[in-house]
Amino acid sequence: MGKVIKYVFLIFGMLTLIGFALTGNITHKQFDSEKWKNWSESESEWSLRWDMMNSLRNNHELKGKSKTEIIELLGIPETKNESEFGYYLGMSKRGINTGSLTIKFNEKGIVTYFKVWQG
Template sequence: MGKNKTFGILFIVTIIFLSFSLRGKLSGEKFDSKKWKNWTESEMEFSTRWDMMNSLRNNHDLKGKTKNEIINLLGKPEFEETNSEFSYYLGYSGRGINTGRLIFYIGLDGKICDFKVYQG
């Protein structure tokens, strides 16, 4: 195998590895609690919450917080399905007409045990 071919294969493998490693780690916009709380779904701000999601996930320990701590950070949730689940509307994802929600799950101890971001 030639030197150029080996370099090419190594380069491609490195790019693939980096794309999987960095997936979900690159922030679009730094999380801003005030901006999140005051967000309105307008043409200028369709994806504001989506753009802040990676920063929110990567820079705030959401698991283990109480519902009141999350409300203090993100404002009143748009949806409260049950006593153990509440969520926030994220608006358009910037990928076509997909929208999403950030859903929090409350454990028996009254603290956030998990959260998920749904797009669809």
């Protein structure tokens, strides 16, 4: 019975990934710092930042960067305080969901954690 459950989960997982890929929810748009910084929430670019998130996470090590390096890469955050920057990501292509990228800094101003939120 345990093997059957494993296979069911495996097949379900594969079908889910294929479904996301076919509906465009998993994108491979290359991260472009200038496009990210100059993004505006318009109908033609609603999901631009979402579309670049996989590339940003996979090709740019955010942990360990300073606040200055993050601003050079992503621009001025929409929200910020001493320990956190927040970047609005726009529409997520999943219904009416929007989201944000939250970057947390330690007391020395170095990234220790980041999270993508969707809701």
